[in-house]
Every structure is written in structure tokens, then in C-alpha cells.
Amino acid sequence: MKIVVVDDEKGIVDGLQKMIGRYIPECEIVGVAYNGMEGAKLIQERQPDIVISDIRMPQADGLYMIQMLKELGCQAKFILLSGYADFEYARRGMQLGVKFYLNKPVEEEELRDCVCKVMDVIREEHAKLQEVDELKQEVNSRLMESALRDIIEGGSDHTVHAEELLQTAHIPMDRTHFVCALLEFESNMGPMMESGLDPVFRHVDRTLGQYQGVFRFRYLGSQVAMIVTHDRAIAYEELVRDIQRLKDALFRELKLSVTIGIGTVIEKAAGIHISFEEARHSLSYKIVKGSGAVIAYPDILTLSGKRQAVPEDMINKLEACLDNMDEEACVGAIREIFQWLEEERELSPVDLQLQCLNILLSSARKLSLEQLQQNDFLGRNLLILDGLSRYLTLDRMEAWMNQMMKGIIAFKLEHNISKKKDVIAEIKDYVSKHYAESISLAELSARFYINPYYLSQLFKQKTGDTYLTFLAQTRINKSKELLEKTDLKVYEICQMVGYSDSQHFAKVFEKLTGCKPSEYRKNPPIP
Incomplete structure (x- = not known):
């Protein structure tokens, strides 16, 4: 660590330099001064970690020098050299935040112990500052990630x-x-x-x-x-x-x-x-x-763009059977689909694989990827999806599809997913109770076992609003209630309704209500 020594007695300055060089090798003397004004200038230039200064000096004493430096934002730690008769000076030093003193004449052991204590304090403060910086970075990173999720x-x-x-x-x-x-x-x-x-x-x-x-x-x-x-x-x-x-x-x-x-x-x-x-x-x-593989979207359009897709009514029928967790009906629906495929004589093995992929993705689109990954059977066969590429005949592909439907039904039963439920109503109810938490679309999809993209489309279809709009409106409605019925500060309400940035909260509030939170509190609507 860097040290500056300030004392009007050259012998004391030389002695401190020798002792620090000999007994405290982790420190380096980066400058010396012989009065308070010269010391203040030197300290601003060298930005030391520690300053060892006499109290009584010409032009400006040590306390006046410290006061000047504190006003300029100096972060150095000060060790004052004082005699037994300098109690009043020591008291004034405490008022300036000085916590470390050495009595003249300075002994090697006392000097080493005092400097080591100061270094420990500096290291501890640096560690706390680093912890705060890391926490700020973590908060900013989470805010940024949350915003990116909302965007995509x-x-x-x-x-x-x-x-x-x-x-x-x-x-x-x-x-x-x-x-x-x-x-x-x-x-x-x-x-x-x-x-x-x-x-x-x-x-x-x-x-x-x-x-x-x-x-x-x-x-x-x-x-x-x-x-x-x-x-x-x-x-x-x-x-x-x-x-x-x-x-x-x-x-x-x-x-x-x-x-x-x-x-x-x-x-x-x-x-x-x-x-x-x-x-x-x-x-x-x-x-x-x-x-x-690296798969660009235009490439998959060239794979499937010219081929006739399985009729939508067949897909809807299979999806309904899957919703009802009726394994026998799923087998019948798949049989109907493959009978249709058998009539498409021009389909190549790759075409057939693509058709199976489309069927599978359509019938399983409601399921959450994150939750499916927890299931060993589906993780190996549905999510990895390598198995289908080995099947080049319709009968083997049909058997594979039946196996997949059976696995999906078993998974839904295992996780107590009901046959038919108003999942949007459940999600709205969940959001109304947990609006203060971080509840992204991805997190909801994992909780309710629904593919996030399908959930996004279904939410808009059922409510007329996007999920993000609904979440924002729910939070703002609650904040309006708190503004009307409590004396909580705006930043406290901001945190209580799920926003970590009060400026962002204020902008969303004004966008949805037409006024700022403080204005709303002064002039709430008349019931």
C-alpha cells in the first residue's frame, strides 16, 4: 500500500522511512512533505492509501490539512503523530474521523502494529465496496435479463x-x-x-x-x-x-x-x-x-415450404385426445394421420420425418420445455429428438409417435396436470397474488407446464392483452390502491408491487394512468 509521511522534522521523516522499509515491506513510501500545505498538495497528487502526519506543523497543522483533504473527498486513512500533551488536538482529530495515533518517539513495534491495523481496515472497506459493486452488478444484470426476456x-x-x-x-x-x-x-x-x-x-x-x-x-x-x-x-x-x-x-x-x-x-x-x-x-x-447443427430459419422453410401439411383437423383431434389424456384415442388419431401420410406417395423419408416433427410439435406445444426436461423418458426421446431420424418407414415412425404420446400422458398424470382447465384464469389468479414477485412468461410456463410461446399466444387470444400488459396493469392497479389508502412513500410502493426501479415504475404508472404517482395521490379519483 502507498504511504505519504508529513512532518516538519526531517529526522522523524527519515526515521519513519527506514522503519517502514525495514519492517513493513508490503507498504511503499510514495512521498514526504515538511508542512501541512505542502502535504495537502502532495497527497492530492499521489493518492496514497495511508498518511502519517504530525499534528503541529508550520503553515498548516496536521488537523487543518486533514480537514482540507476531507472536504476535497480524500479517502486516505490518517495516522496522527502526537505527544502526551496534545490531548485537545487528538480530540479534534477524532471529530475529523481520525482513529489511529502514534506517540512520539515512535517505536518500531508500535508503528508496525498501527500500520497493520490501518491496512486491515482498508482491506475490509475495499472488500465491502467490492461486495456492494458486485451486488449492484447482479441487480443490474437481473433487471437487464428480465427486460430481455420481456422483449423476446x-x-x-x-x-x-x-x-x-x-x-x-x-x-x-x-x-x-x-x-x-x-x-x-x-x-x-x-x-x-x-x-x-x-x-x-x-x-x-x-x-x-x-x-x-x-x-x-x-x-x-x-x-x-x-x-x-x-x-x-x-x-x-x-x-x-x-x-x-x-x-x-x-x-x-x-x-x-x-x-x-x-x-x-x-x-x-x-x-x-x-x-x-x-x-x-x-x-x-x-x-x-x-x-x-446450426439451423437458420430460411433453411427450414426450404425443407417444408412446398410440402402439404397434415390437415389441421387431424392435428386438432390428436391435441384434444392428448388434452383428455386418452391414450387409446391418441393411438386412433395417430392411425388416422398415418393413413393420410400413406396416401402421399411422393413423400421421401426426410419428408416423413418432417411431418412427424410437425405433428409432435403441434400436439406437445402446450407443454413446458423446462418441465419436460425433468422427465427422463421424454428427455431422452422427445426433447433430444434424435431417435426419429433413425426411423425410415411409416410403421416404425407411427410406433415412435405412439410411444411419445404415451410418454406425454404419463408425464401429465405424474405431475397432476388436469385434463381440461382454464389455465389463463389460473394464471391471472396466480399473478393477482404474486404480482410483487419476478414472474416472467418463462417462469409461468415452467410453473403451469405450458410452452412459453403457446402461453403468450393463448393469453392474448383469451384476454385481448399480452401477458406483459396484464402484469403491468395488475401492478399499477395495486399501486393505485396503496397510494389512496396508505402513507407509504412512492419508492416503497414501487418495491411492494414488483418493480425494483422507481423511475421505470413511474413511467409505467404515468403511461397507464395518465399521471405520475405523486399526482395521483394528491388527486385520487372520486368513487
Whole structure:
């Protein structure tokens, strides 16, 4: 640590330099001064950790020097040299926050003990400051991640507080092009998920550093979501190649196998969720492309765009059987679908695999990925989806599909998922009781065993609003009640209704009510 010595007696200064050099090697004398004014100037220049200063000095005594430095924001710790007759000076020093004193003449052992105590205090303060900084970073990171989730999970009319979400996520408003990707790691990701994703994020940042912004965070289970932003056109083929290089680097450097789905370029922030859903849909095609592939959304359109899909009424029938957990009816519905497939003589094995994928994704779209990953059978067969690529005949594919339906029904029974329920009503009731908590769409999907994208669409269909709009309105309604009936401060109400940023809360409140929280309290509506 750096030390400055200030004393008008050169012999004392020289003696302190020798003792510190000999007995306290972890400290370095970075300057000496012989009066208070000279000492104040030197301390401002050198920014030492510790200052050892005499009290009585010409031009400005030690206490006046300390007072000047404190007013200038000096953070150094001071050790005052005093005699037995300097009690009044010592009392004034305490008022200035000085806690450490040495009596003249200074003994080596006393000097070492005193300086070591000061160093311990400095280290403890630095550790506390670092802890506070880390906590702030953690809070900011969580706020940013929450905003990113809201952005990628937003509905088609994602307009309630789009600007605030972009600001919270630190996405500059001047960005004009956006692309989403979804990375799904294989089973060897377990230890990494526990210890942290920083090594993965460093590879992402390094490989995609040419783009102005890359926002990445853990999404669900072993998935990492990614938003690439740029203020000019993004060369899509080049981006796909960059992401391929990222995949190769993750395997080469971290021994992590990953499959990546990539959405298309979107030219407005409100449409980011479209690119993300394209990335999610692309990722589901690893059944055809295989694990470890990079799958761009335009590629899956060329795979399935010209082929006739299984009729919607057949899919709806299978979905209804699955809702009712009727295994026998599911077998009958699948038989009907495969009879239709048998009539499509021009379908190649890959075509048949794609049709099975579409059937499976449609019939299981209500189920939560995170919850399904907890089930060993479905984790091996449904989520990994490699098994289907081995089946090249209709009868074997049909048997595989029946096996999948049976596994889904068993899973639903195991987790006590009712046959038919008004899940949106349940979610609204849950939100009305837990609005003060962090309840993202992804977290709700995990709790209620529903695919987040399906939940987003179903919520809008049933209520006319996006989930984010409903959550914001619920929180603001509760805050209005608290403003009317309590004397709580606005920032306290902000935290009680689930917002951690009072400025963001005020903006949402004003957007939904037309006035600021303080104005609402002064002029509440007349019943």
C-alpha cells in the first residue's frame, strides 16, 4: 500500500522511512512533505492509501490539512503523530474521523502494529465496496435479463413500455437491425450451468464482436438466448457463418456440444420476439438436421415450404385426445394421420420425418420445455429428438409417435396436470397474488407446464392483452390502491408491487394512468 509521511522534522521523516522499509515491506513510501500545505498538495497528487502526519506543523497543522483533504473527498486513512500533551488536538482529530495515533518517539513495534491495523481496515472497506459493486452488478444484470426476456417473449402488440424495456436492457434506441438465436447445449452442459456461463458468454462476445451489440442470457434449462443488434444492415449469411464459428469454438475450447437455431433479421425493436420465435422453431428441426447443427430459419422453410401439411383437423383431434389424456384415442388419431401420410406417395423419408416433427410439435406445444426436461423418458426421446431420424418407414415412425404420446400422458398424470382447465384464469389468479414477485412468461410456463410461446399466444387470444400488459396493469392497479389508502412513500410502493426501479415504475404508472404517482395521490379519483 502507498504511504505519504508529513512532518516538519526531517529526522522523524527519515526515521519513519527506514522503519517502514525495514519492517513493513508490503507498504511503499510514495512521498514526504515538511508542512501541512505542502502535504495537502502532495497527497492530492499521489493518492496514497495511508498518511502519517504530525499534528503541529508550520503553515498548516496536521488537523487543518486533514480537514482540507476531507472536504476535497480524500479517502486516505490518517495516522496522527502526537505527544502526551496534545490531548485537545487528538480530540479534534477524532471529530475529523481520525482513529489511529502514534506517540512520539515512535517505536518500531508500535508503528508496525498501527500500520497493520490501518491496512486491515482498508482491506475490509475495499472488500465491502467490492461486495456492494458486485451486488449492484447482479441487480443490474437481473433487471437487464428480465427486460430481455420481456422483449423476446412480447406479443404482437408489444407497445406498453417498449422504450423502457430497451433502455433497461441497455439496447440503444438507434439500433435498427436485430437477429435472435437460441443455443441448446447437450448433456455435458451440467457442470457449466452450475458454475456459471461466463466462459460461454466470453466466446459469444469474442466471436460476434464485430456487431455493435450482443445480448446473451440463460433462457430455459440448458438453453442460452441471444440477441444480435446493429445500426445498419446485417449480412445474414455472414452472421450464420459467424455463429457456426462460435459453435465450433465452444466444442473445441470448452468441449460443449450445442445446437443453434437462428431467426431472420428484424428491422424494428418491437418485432424482436418474431425473430426469437423463428430461432426457437428452427432449433426444433434438429430432429432432421441432427444435434450439433446450426439451423437458420430460411433453411427450414426450404425443407417444408412446398410440402402439404397434415390437415389441421387431424392435428386438432390428436391435441384434444392428448388434452383428455386418452391414450387409446391418441393411438386412433395417430392411425388416422398415418393413413393420410400413406396416401402421399411422393413423400421421401426426410419428408416423413418432417411431418412427424410437425405433428409432435403441434400436439406437445402446450407443454413446458423446462418441465419436460425433468422427465427422463421424454428427455431422452422427445426433447433430444434424435431417435426419429433413425426411423425410415411409416410403421416404425407411427410406433415412435405412439410411444411419445404415451410418454406425454404419463408425464401429465405424474405431475397432476388436469385434463381440461382454464389455465389463463389460473394464471391471472396466480399473478393477482404474486404480482410483487419476478414472474416472467418463462417462469409461468415452467410453473403451469405450458410452452412459453403457446402461453403468450393463448393469453392474448383469451384476454385481448399480452401477458406483459396484464402484469403491468395488475401492478399499477395495486399501486393505485396503496397510494389512496396508505402513507407509504412512492419508492416503497414501487418495491411492494414488483418493480425494483422507481423511475421505470413511474413511467409505467404515468403511461397507464395518465399521471405520475405523486399526482395521483394528491388527486385520487372520486368513487
